[in-house]
Structure formats: C-alpha cells, structure tokens
Amino acid sequence: MHLFVQALILGILIGGIYALMSSGLTLVFGIMRVINVAQGAMVILAAYLSYSMFQTLHIDPFLSILLLAPAMFGLGVGIHRLFIRTLRADNAEEMSLLVTWATALAVEGILSVTYTTSYRSTITSYAQASWTFGGYRVAEVRAFGFLISVAILIALYLVLAKTRFGRSVRATVQNPTSAKLLGVSADRVSALGFGIGIATAAAAGAVYGMIYPFHPGSHYDLISRLLSIVVLGGLGSLGGAVVASMILGIAESVVAVTISPIWSSFVFFVVLIAILLFRPQGLFGIRERGAL
Amino acid sequence: MRPEVRWVTRAGVARAAVIFGGLLAFPFAFSQPWIVTMAFFAVMFAGLAQAWNLLGGYSGYISLGHVAFFGLGAYSEAILFTHIGIGSNGYVPFFVLPAIGVAIALVGVPIAWVAVRTRHLTFAIVTLTLLFVVQSLAFNLHGLTRGSQGISLPGPPFSDYERPFYLAVLAIFALATFIVWHVRGSKLGLMLFAIRDDEDRARGVGVPTTLVKVFTFALSVCITGMIGAVWAYFIGFVYPQFAVDPLVMIGSLLPVFLGGAGTVWGPVLGTFILIPAQQWLAYQYGASQLYLIAYAAVFLLIILLLPRGILPSIRDVVSRWRDRRTPSVVPPHAARQGAGP
Numbered sequence: 150m151h152l153f154v155q156a157l158i159l160g161i162l163i164g165g166i167y168a169l170m171s172s173g174l175t176l177v178f179g180i181m182r183v184i185n186v187a188q189g190a191m192v193i194l195a196a197y198l199s200y201s202m203f204q205t206l207h208i209d210p211f212l213s214i215l216l217l218a219p220a221m222f223g224l225g226v227g228i229h230r231l232f233i234r235t236l237r238a239d240n241a242e243e244m245s246l247l248v249t250w251a252t253a254l255a256v257e258g259i260l261s262v263t264y265t266t267s268y269r270s271t272i273t274s275y276a277q278a279s280w281t282f283g284g285y286r287v288a289e290v291r292a293f294g295f296l297i298s299v300a301i302l303i304a305l306y307l308v309l310a311k312t313r314f315g316r317s318v319r320a321t322v323q324n325p326t327s328a329k330l331l332g333v334s335a336d337r338v339s340a341l342g343f344g345i346g347i348a349t350a351a352a353a354g355a356v357y358g359m360i361y362p363f364h365p366g367s368h369y370d371l372i373s374r375l376l377s378i379v380v381l382g383g384l385g386s387l388g389g390a391v392v393a394s395m396i397l398g399i400a401e402s403v404v405a406v407t408i409s410p411i412w413s414s415f416v417f418f419v420v421l422i423a424i425l426l427f428r429p430q431g432l433f434g435i436r437e438r439g440a441l
Numbered sequence: 442m443r444p445e446v447r448w449v450t451r452a453g454v455a456r457a458a459v460i461f462g463g464l465l466a467f468p469f470a471f472s473q474p475w476i477v478t479m480a481f482f483a484v485m486f487a488g489l490a491q492a493w494n495l496l497g498g499y500s501g502y503i504s505l506g507h508v509a510f511f512g513l514g515a516y517s518e519a520i521l522f523t524h525i526g527i528g529s530n531g532y533v534p535f536f537v538l539p540a541i542g543v544a545i546a547l548v549g550v551p552i553a554w555v556a557v558r559t560r561h562l563t564f565a566i567v568t569l570t571l572l573f574v575v576q577s578l579a580f581n582l583h584g585l586t587r588g589s590q591g592i593s594l595p596g597p598p599f600s601d602y603e604r605p606f607y608l609a610v611l612a613i614f615a616l617a618t619f620i621v622w623h624v625r626g627s628k629l630g631l632m633l634f635a636i637r638d639d640e641d642r643a644r645g646v647g648v649p650t651t652l653v654k655v656f657t658f659a660l661s662v663c664i665t666g667m668i669g670a671v672w673a674y675f676i677g678f679v680y681p682q683f684a685v686d687p688l689v690m691i692g693s694l695l696p697v698f699l700g701g702a703g704t705v706w707g708p709v710l711g712t713f714i715l716i717p718a719q720q721w722l723a724y725q726y727g728a729s730q731l732y733l734i735a736y737a738a739v740f741l742l743i744i745l746l747l748p749r750g751i752l753p754s755i756r757d758v759v760s761r762w763r764d765r766r767t768p769s770v771v772p773p774h775a776a777r778q779g780a781g782p
C-alpha cells in the first residue's frame with residue numbers, strides 16, 4: 150500500500166509534465182489538423198539547450214525556461230511559415246505529417262552531431278534533494294517541475310478562455326470555416342498556435358532534462374507516449390489531454406513499481422490499442438467525420 | 442495521376458528487361474567487394490522504397506514505422522539461425538525468406554486492422570509508435586534477443602562473399618516491382634486509388650476498404666521483413682538501434698517522394714539517385730549522423746519544391762508540351778468564343 154501511494158504521487162507529478170507536452174500537441178491539432186510529430190524532438194532539443202545553458206552559463210534549468218520558451222516560440226512560428234503554411238491544401242494533412250517528421254529527424258541528426266549520442270542529464274545542486282510527507286518522499290525537482298507545468302497550463306487556459314486571441318483559437322477549433330467568415334485570420338491563429346505548441350515543448354524540455362537522462366534518439370520514446378496521450382484524451386481536446394496525461398502518468402508509475410520499470414512504457418501502447426478498438430474518438434473527442 | 446490500364450507494351454517490357462538485366466549483370470561486371478556492397482544497399486533500399494510505395498503511394502496511408510517490420514525480419518533471421526544451422530553451403534538462410542515474409546505479414550494483419558480503424562493520421566500515429574515498441578521489445582526480451590548486446594549470425598562460407606546477398610535482395614526487389622506494377626493495373630489498384638482519392642465515396646460504392654488496406658499493408662510489410670532478413674544475414678549481427686534505425690526509415694521513404702509516389706519506376710529512380718550518392722559519401726567520409734540531417738533537409742526541400750516527385754513532374758511537362766504542339770481541331774477564334782468566363 151505504501152508503495153502504491155508513493156507510485157501514485159510520482160505518477161501525478163509526471164502526469165503534470167506529460168500534460169504540458171501534450172497540450173501543445175493537441176492544441177496544434179485542434180487548430181490546424183496537423184499532428185506535430187516533432188513535438189518530442191522539440192522537447193529533447195530544449196532539454197539539450199537548457200543542459201548547455203546550465204553547463205556553460207550556470208543558468209538554473211527552471212529559469213532557462215524564460216529564455217527557451219520565447220526562443221522556441223519563434224522557432225515554431227518559423228517552421229509554420231516555412232513548411233506548414235506553404236503546403237497545398239488538397240493533401241496538407243499527410244504532407245504536414247511528413248514535414249514535421251522530417252523536422253524531427255533533422256533535429257535528431259543535429260543533436261547527434263553536436264552532442265554525440267551518449268546519454269546526458271542536467272544535474273543541479275538540488276537534484277538529489279527531496280521532501281518527506283508522512284513517510285512519502287517527493288523529489289524537489291519533480292515537485293517544482295510539476296508546479297511549473299501546472300502554472301503554464303493555467304496560463305494557457307486563461308489565454309484561451311479570456312483573451313481575444315483565445316477566442317479566435319477556440320472558434321477555429323470549433324469551426325474553421327465560420328471562424329474565417331467572421332474575420333478570424335486563420336493564418337495568424339495557426340502561426341501563433343504552432344509557436345505556442347513548440348513553446349510548451351520548450352518549457353517541458355527543460356524540466357524533462359532534470360528528471361530523465363536523455364539522448365538524441367529519446368524523442369521516439371517521447372512522441373510515442375505523447376501521441377498515445379492525445380489519442381486517449383481525444384485529438385484536439387485540451388482538457389482530454391490533461392486527464393489522459395494523469396491517467397497514463399499514474400498507470401505508468403504503478404506498473405513500474407508493481408511489475409517492472411521495463412514494461413511501464415508499454416502501458417501507453419496497450420492503452421493506445423484499447424482506445425482505438427473501443428473508443429477511437431478518445432475520452433473527450435467528438436466523433437467527427439474525417440477528423441480522426 | 443490517373444491509373445493506367447495495364448498493358449504489356451513493348452516499351453515497358455524493354456524498359457524492365459534493360460533495368461533488371463543490367464542489375465543482374467552488374468556484380469559480374471564489377472566484382473570488387475566494395476562496389477557490390479554499395480550495389481547491395483542501393484537495391485535493398487529500392488526494394489524497401491517499392492514496398493513502402495505499394496501502401497503509401499497507392500493508398501495514401503503514410504506509415505512512419507515500416508522499419509519496425511524490417512527489424513522484425515532481421516531479428517527473425519538472427520534468432521532462427523542461432524538455433525538451426527545455416528547449412529554446409531550457407532544458402533539455407535535464403536530459402537527460409539518466404540516463410541519469414543509470410544510470418545511477418547501475419548504479424549502485420551492485426552496491427553493493420555487496429556491502425557486502419559480510423560483515418561490517415563491515426564494510422565501514422567500507430568505506425569510511429571510501432572517503431573519504438575519493436576525497439577523496446579528488442580532491448581527488453583533478453584532471452585530471445587540478448588538485449589543491447591545483440592545477436593551475431595554465423596558467417597556464410599561463400600568465396601564471392603557479397604554476390605549471393607546481392608542476388609537475393611535483387612530477387613526481392615524484382616518481386617516488389619512486379620507486384621507494384623501488377624497492382625497498378627488491377628482491381629486492387631483501382632480500389633487503392635479510390636481509397637486515396639476519397640475513402641468515404643469508395644466505401645459508398647462498395648469497396649471493402651478495411652480488407653483492401655489490411656491486405657496491402659500485410660503485402661508491404663512482408664517484402665520489408667524479407668529484406669530485413671537478408672540485411673541481417675549480410676551484416677552478420679543485429680542489435681536494437683541498428684535493426685530499427687530511423688535512417689533506414691527515411692532512406693526507404695525519401696526515394697519514393699523524390700521519384701514520385703504512386704508510380705512504378707519513381708521509387709527506383711529516386712533510390713538510384715540518392716543511395717549511391719549516400720553510399721559513396723559514407724565510403725569517403727563516414728559519420729552516419731550527418732546523413733540523417735542531409736536526408737531530412739533533402740526531404741523538406743522535395744516537399745517544398747517538388748511535391749509530386751520527378752516522374753509525375755516530367756510527365757506533366759511532356760503532356761503540356763504535346764498539347765501545345767498538336768494543333769487544336771477547333772480554330773483558335775472559335776475556341777476563344779466558346780470559352781466561358
């Protein structure tokens with residue numbers, strides 16, 4: 150029981166970080182029907198960048214988010230401008246998949262050449278520190294990572310719920326054609342949306358690098374998990390992504406302590422197969438013709 | 442891109458005879474080991490590209506995880522030959538290829554059935570996760586795969602080491618090309634094109650879409666797996682990152698888009714432009730990670746600048762040129778009058 154509760158705590162903390170990564174993925178899908186296969190690669194890129202900033206400039210990885218997120222927001226807008234916006238409309242869905250996949254491989258290649266393929270991890274002075282609540286240990290890094298993820302998610306929610314930009318985004322998600330007719334610039338919403346998606350990957354990457362060792366090929370692992378999460382939550386549903394992240398984060402760490410850490414990542418794929426068999430639209434997705 | 446009616450033309454037969462005759466004669470004309478090795482990889486990737494083309498080019502379903510089946514084929518061969526001998530002449534590993542192909546096709550059926558339940562994007566998601574699943578299985582099923590240590594295969598006793606491998610992979614490539622050509626003119630081909638162009642309507646007019654997609658997927662991964670098996674025997678050892686390598690994935694997808702997806706010879710043309718260049722650079726300079734960057738960059742450029750690939754673009758230019766040359770039956774002024782706003 151003790152072990153189970155400990156696993157539950159760990160799962161919730163990890164779930165928060167998954168939620169941050171997958172929120173960007175599902176947001177981009179909701180706005181422009183693009184699966185950003187490079188989301189995992191962007192997380193790893195951010196992990197390396199924050200690792201470098203910590204090693205050379207001694208910037209705390211959590212603080213590096215303040216630099217990384219805007220920089221990678223710019224990168225996202227650039228990728229959108231160069232590769233996504235230029236796709237022809239008739240097969241944009243498939244082509245965007247290939248474009249983001251090629252981007253992921255390019256990032257992987259660049260990271261392999263720059264940093265070699267060995268594992269790295271960002272180890273701060275407080276990396277080993279933890280708090281104990283009634284017998285349950287909580288690593289400080291994970292707790293901070295969780296809090297930052299939650300804070301960013303709340304900020305994202307407020308932007309979507311309260312601002313004019315957020316309203317254009319929600320309108321585009323619900324009905325792109327009507328949104329365009331009412332004067333929403335689809336191009337601008339898409340570019341900013343893609344930028345925000347990559348910025349969430351940047352923030353999550355800095356945290357990821359402190360919790361897990363990573364190497365340039367880690368993005369396959371990550372994107373497989375993230376895609377399972379967004380399919381479970383329902384492609385395009387932000388709330389769904391958060392709930393699914395929590396479910397899978399907890400399931401993963403419970404399996405890790407009860408069965409074996411080796412098989413914990415298979416939880417994601419088992420759930421992915423089950424959801425495709427029994428509820429292809431996901432927990433909170435709408436069964437929309439041709440959407441999925 | 443309308444499907445051509447299958448027609449065994451004299452030009453078509455001549456083209457196939459020249460290409461395959463040339464490829465068959467090649468290792469006898471140039472027998473230096475490094476040249477045959479380069480040719481082996483070129484033909485191997487041509488076969489992989491053709492297998493991908495059969496599914497991705499014809500049905501529009503984009504698989505980003507075909508290399509998982511390449512890895513399965515490689516591991517099947519490796520695991521099989523740690524348990525049974527390769528025979529005194531070393532040819533047994535080639536004879537079991539059809540069995541490995543069938544086994545991998547059977548593995549592909551339930552995976553495809555789950556993956557094609559929804560639409561293109563989910564299919565891509567499932568195939569992408571497959572890549573990671575197979576790699577993790579190879580790492581973690583220690584008893585079977587020896588984990589990250591990998592498996593060494595016994596070396597064959599051939600005196601002309603490369604040539605039998607080249608001929609084996611050439612046979613699979615020829616089979617793949619024949620299938621792609623045959624399907625293009627067949628009812629299966631028409632159903633695949635219908636699925637690519639408008640799946641709802643295809644289903645509406647009675648195309649058994651799920652069956653067609655699952656069958657084509659199984660056929661495609663069968664070829665991919667057999668090529669993986671030959672590769673494992675040729676290389677002599679397999680380990681997880683090597684057998685399920687993103688470089689192999691992009692190497693088998695890029696030629697399809699370079700040459701023209703959904704055409705018979707486009708993927709072949711793309712491979713023979715791309716792979717010898719890469720092999721020669723690798724031979725000269727090494728460093729495989731740079732190819733990942735180069736491939737990705739070439740891929741992005743193709744999608745931006747030549748989204749339909751070389752062959753369809755050439756065909757467009759030729760047909761436009763022909764239209765301009767053949768004078769219209771209607772006199773120009775009448776045509777102008779007849780043209781609506």
